[in-house]
Amino acid sequence: MVEEARKGRGAEETYREVALLHMAGISDGFLATLGVRFLTLLYESIDNDPGSALFVERVDGRVVGFVSGGRGMASIYRQMLRRWPRLLLALMPALASPSKLHRILEIVLFSRKQKPVPGCPVAELFSIAVDPPYRGAGVAARLYERIKQRFTTDGESAFCIVVGDGLLPAHRFYQNMGAQPMAKISVHNGQGSTLYRHDL
Numbered sequence: 001m002v003e004e005a006r007k008g009r010g011a012e013e014t015y016r017e018v019a020l021l022h023m024a025g026i027s028d029g030f031l032a033t034l035g036v037r038f039l040t041l042l043y044e045s046i047d048n049d050p051g052s053a054l055f056v057e058r059v060d061g062r063v064v065g066f067v068s069g070g071r072g073m074a075s076i077y078r079q080m081l082r083r084w085p086r087l088l089l090a091l092m093p094a095l096a097s098p099s100k101l102h103r104i105l106e107i108v109l110f111s112r113k114q115k116p117v118p119g120c121p122v123a124e125l126f127s128i129a130v131d132p133p134y135r136g137a138g139v140a141a142r143l144y145e146r147i148k149q150r151f152t153t154d155g156e157s158a159f160c161i162v163v164g165d166g167l168l169p170a171h172r173f174y175q176n177m178g179a180q181p182m183a184k185i186s187v188h189n190g191q192g193s194t195l196y197r198h199d200l
């Protein structure tokens with residue numbers, strides 16, 4: 001059953017389990033390279049941001065899938081900056097790498113830009129992942145429906161999803177769920193992604 005992340009077992013442990021699923025499932029994305037501490041803080045900040053949401057599905061108390069979404073990452077990065085001692089600690093290994101530092105700045109600056117394509121919805125599904133043994137059983141479909149429901153309740157008329165070109169199963173999944181490819185974009189230097197739109 002899909003539920004809010006903070007319900008059930010300790011929220012701290014839930015954010016860490018979500019971070020580990022992100023690292024394993026969306027491993028070719030840049031955020032995964034920033035490590036489990038950074039991702040744990042990121043998902044805690046998403047869950048604490050009033051404009052965003054984090055839903056999980058658990059089996060025997062353990063997180064086997066999650067979805068996150070909201071109205072852009074800018075307010076979430078602000079939440080993270082407020083917890084700066086933890087952020088600094090989480091980013092310590094990355095700060096030693098000029099290329100990683102450059103990309104971190106790129107992400108923060110990109111998140112401040114209005115939207116990559118004119119007419120792109122403000123609401124966005126940020127990430128979704130399911131633990132491999134639990135795939136193909138409708139877990140992601142239930143999570144997707146839950147975030148759709150949340151966007152509808154919030155009065156959104158559509159939401160977008162940015163999907164890296166390397167994530168082939170994800171493209172098939174989103175198209176299966178009714179999202180329409182809207183544009184090809186480049187989020188970080190040279191890395192191609194497709195922007196999807198889902199009308200509610």
Ligand SMILES: CC(C)(COP(=O)(O)OP(=O)(O)OC[C@H]1O[C@@H](n2cnc3c(N)ncnc32)[C@H](O)[C@@H]1OP(=O)(O)O)[C@@H](O)C(=O)NCCC(=O)NCCS
Pocket residue numbers: 025026126127128129130131134135136137138139140141142163167168169170172173176177
């Ligand atoms: C994409 C992902 C979330 C799908 O999770 P899942 O729980 O296996 O998906 P579901 O079982 O709920 O499938 C829902 C629908 O999508 C389809 N689908 C899911 N994965 C598919 C794939 N690899 N190829 C074709 N169709 C697929 C299913 O057939 C199903 O359609 P149906 O209802 O008509 O049968 C999962 O493969 C995953 O975690 N991938 C790694 C993380 C990732 O790439 N995330 C997206 C980036 S943000």
